[in-house]
Amino acid sequence: MATFFGEVVAAPSRAGMDDDEEEAAAVEREETPEDREIRRELEKKREVHILWSSKLSASTGSFTDEQFPCSKFILAIGHNAVAFLSSFVLNSGCWEAVGSVKLWNEWCRTSNTTSVLPTDAFCLFYKLISDPTVFLCQCNCYVAEDQQFQWLEKVFGCMREEDLQVTILSTCPVTDYKTPESTLTLPSPFLKALKTKEFKETVSCPLLEQPNIVQGLPSAVLSYCQVWQIPAVLYQCYTDVIKLDTVTIEAFKPVLSSKNLKSLVKDMSKSTEILKKLVTTNEIHNNIYT
Amino acid sequence: MAARYDRAITVFSPDGHLFQVEYAQEAVKKGSTAVGIRGLDIVVLGVERKSVAKLQEERTVRKICALDDHVCMAFAGLTADARIIINRARVECQSHKLTVEDPVTVEYITRYIASLKQRYTQSNGRRPFGISALIVGFDDDGSPRLYQTDPSGTYHSWKANVIGRNAKTVREFLEKNYTEEAIATDKEAIKLAIRALLEVVQSGGKNIELAIIRRNQPLQIFSAKDIESQVAEIEKEKEESEKKKKKSI
Numbered sequence: 001m002a003t004f005f006g007e008v009v010a011a012p013s014r015a016g017m018d019d020d021e022e023e024a025a026a027v028e029r030e031e032t033p034e035d036r037e038i039r040r041e042l043e044k045k046r047e048v049h050i051l052w053s054s055k056l057s058a059s060t061g062s063f064t065d066e067q068f069p070c071s072k073f074i075l076a077i078g079h080n081a082v083a084f085l086s087s088f089v090l091n092s093g094c095w096e097a098v099g100s101v102k103l104w105n106e107w108c109r110t111s112n113t114t115s116v117l118p119t120d121a122f123c124l125f126y127k128l129i130s131d132p133t134v135f136l137c138q139c140n141c142y143v144a145e146d147q148q149f150q151w152l153e154k155v156f157g158c159m160r161e162e163d164l165q166v167t168i169l170s171t172c173p174v175t176d177y178k179t180p181e182s183t184l185t186l187p188s189p190f191l192k193a194l195k196t197k198e199f200k201e202t203v204s205c206p207l208l209e210q211p212n213i214v215q216g217l218p219s220a221v222l223s224y225c226q227v228w229q230i231p232a233v234l235y236q237c238y239t240d241v242i243k244l245d246t247v248t249i250e251a252f253k254p255v256l257s258s259k260n261l262k263s264l265v266k267d268m269s270k271s272t273e274i275l276k277k278l279v280t281t282n283e284i285h286n287n288i289y290t
Numbered sequence: 291m292a293a294r295y296d297r298a299i300t301v302f303s304p305d306g307h308l309f310q311v312e313y314a315q316e317a318v319k320k321g322s323t324a325v326g327i328r329g330l331d332i333v334v335l336g337v338e339r340k341s342v343a344k345l346q347e348e349r350t351v352r353k354i355c356a357l358d359d360h361v362c363m364a365f366a367g368l369t370a371d372a373r374i375i376i377n378r379a380r381v382e383c384q385s386h387k388l389t390v391e392d393p394v395t396v397e398y399i400t401r402y403i404a405s406l407k408q409r410y411t412q413s414n415g416r417r418p419f420g421i422s423a424l425i426v427g428f429d430d431d432g433s434p435r436l437y438q439t440d441p442s443g444t445y446h447s448w449k450a451n452v453i454g455r456n457a458k459t460v461r462e463f464l465e466k467n468y469t470e471e472a473i474a475t476d477k478e479a480i481k482l483a484i485r486a487l488l489e490v491v492q493s494g495g496k497n498i499e500l501a502i503i504r505r506n507q508p509l510q511i512f513s514a515k516d517i518e519s520q521v522a523e524i525e526k527e528k529e530e531s532e533k534k535k536k537k538s539i
Contacts, residue, residue: 240319246492247456276492280341289320290340290353290369 045104048143048150052099052125052158053114070159071133072260074167077217079244080237081169082138084252087275090126092267095136099125101151105144134264135159139217148220156224165199166225166232167260169252170218174238178212189239189251194222199231204254208236233258246279300414310418311411314367314441317420321366323454324353325464325486326424328436329479333426335364335501336483338454338491354501356509358383360427361396362501366454367421367441375419379403396427396435400445408443418442422453428505450482456490463489476504484520495521 003009031039076085097114101123104110108121116122121141128134143151174188191205194214208214214222218234225232235255239248256265303309322338337353356362357379365372382402386394394402403423411418418441425437438453439445450468452460463486473479484498491497498521500512512520 240316287351288368288370289317290322290351290365290367290372 046144046147047103048147048154049102050099050125050154050158051102053097067158067160069133070135070161071131071163072165072167072264073135073137073159074260074264075137075139075169075221077139077168077170079140080171080239080248081252082140083244083275083278084169084249085136085138086278087249087271088253088256088268089136089261089264091270091274092265094129095126096129097124098127098135101125101139101141101155103141103143103147103151105142105147107142107144110141128264143217148217151217152220152224156228161228161230164230165260166221166230167255167258168218168221168232168234169237169255170214170216170234171237171239171248172214173242174240176212177238179209186238189237189241189248191251191254192236192238193233194236195233196222196226196229196231198225198229199233201231201233201259203233204258205235244279246275249275249279300412308411308442311442314418314420315422318367318422318441318453319455319457321368321421321454322353323452323456323460323487323490324364324366324424325450325452325460325483326364326426326436326438326448327450327464327468327473327479327483327486328426328434328448329473329476331434331505332476332479333428333434333436333503334479334483335362335424335426336487337364337499338487339497339499341497354499354511357399357425358387358393358427359508360393360503361399361425362427362503362509363423363425364453364501365421365423368419371419372421372423375403375406375421375423378406393430395429396425396437397429397447400425400437400439404439404443404445406443407439407441411441411443424451424453427503432505434505450486452486459490460486476502481520481524484517485524488521488524 074085074089076082100110100114102110103123110121110123114124116124123137123139123141123143126136126138128136137155171189174186177186179186192208192212193203193205194208195203213219214234214236218236222232222234224230235252237248237251239245239251241248255261322340324335324337327334327336335354339353340351342348342351353366354362354364355376357376361383363376363379365375379399379402383394383399386392386398403425407419410416420441422438422440425439426435428434436448436451437445438448438451440453450464452464464482467482467485471478472482480500480502483500484495487498488494495518496514498517500517502510502512504510
């Protein structure tokens, strides 16, 4: 077609691209060896590694493909859920650290040691000594979207999924909660639950209503359990405090009456002390608000 | 919907919200609790003291400040914003005294602070102050006053009020327990303030700071020892009332 200035411009045609144009496009799309190398290195850097301690295989005996039997898996995601498990569950039984996740992404980096400070980013696995099929995971590092599938495969790949029940605890800002009521009247923090089809037990709080959705690692785990027909329940605490906060942590208490956790909590006497210690180490250095 | 209307302070949302002002009220909730009680001959301000870092000088972290000899205020929210407001209010108190040769009334200085806050909700490019304040004092005619301001620039007179974290819990406690008997004497009013704070303060009296103004007397800040003895008294009374209840059952 001719333009107003007289030059001829090739008009796009639905008849198909010319061979010349196809070749040019193909050259552009082709990666140079450097591009491939960079992509490979980036993928390697973003790999998720799970390091199980030798104690694990020793105590669970020998199993095929390093899979160990697991009847209960409790997963805490985010520092409030992690602090809840530390104060109410981990201190009232004998648990040993059996594994850690080493990953890197733009937001955090975890190390592969099991001795971590409460303020570090970590993802650790614990096993109950009196019942080696009960596992607990505390994950307060950010697992990026592209790493979630790897995390799921590597964690659940090590577990034998017969009779497995999964409980997930996480938090979410109350500003993400969609409701026709005004958010100013919401009694935050509050708990909402979401479960897979196979989960038949009673839930310790109301179910999450539509159109609310769950995002991130908790939703990845729940989706995985739904696809593989594993009974799982997610308890999400909607809170208006994004940092470590005792009121938010205590909002998880109704979960202690659930079937999965009831048998694990024997001694709650030290929970307040541990909770206070965890919160004060975090609180002291913030001077913006008085 | 909120995302399009919360950038600029001067823009109303279609349903009439000023989101920046509402978000500023959220910032107030991040500050520790402050309670104000108006008695008959006394006004009491009690605050939850924030734990200080090991190397930090404790006396530089203050939530209760005198604005003049007969007026003082406690705040909750952004520390830096509070400092600016307190400085402006103090200057205004002295300016008023020099100009009209009378000390400010509590209502006047509250109105000044509230007008200052309101101006920042209507200017372009400036965000609202992220603090709520409890202003207490005595007027020249001897009447005790308690006012509360919030980031929107509104102010109201109260018999007792709370701001900051856990304000809802403490307000419910005050609504139940603020009675004629509870404020009959100065001592009772002080005890009511401490009891209100104990509802939400962890580790008891150590984390409470208290200030009172009595008629024709300057601001008095309680020492830690005095607060501990009050807390011990309150706990004793609580034990006794529980024993009585058990006996009656």
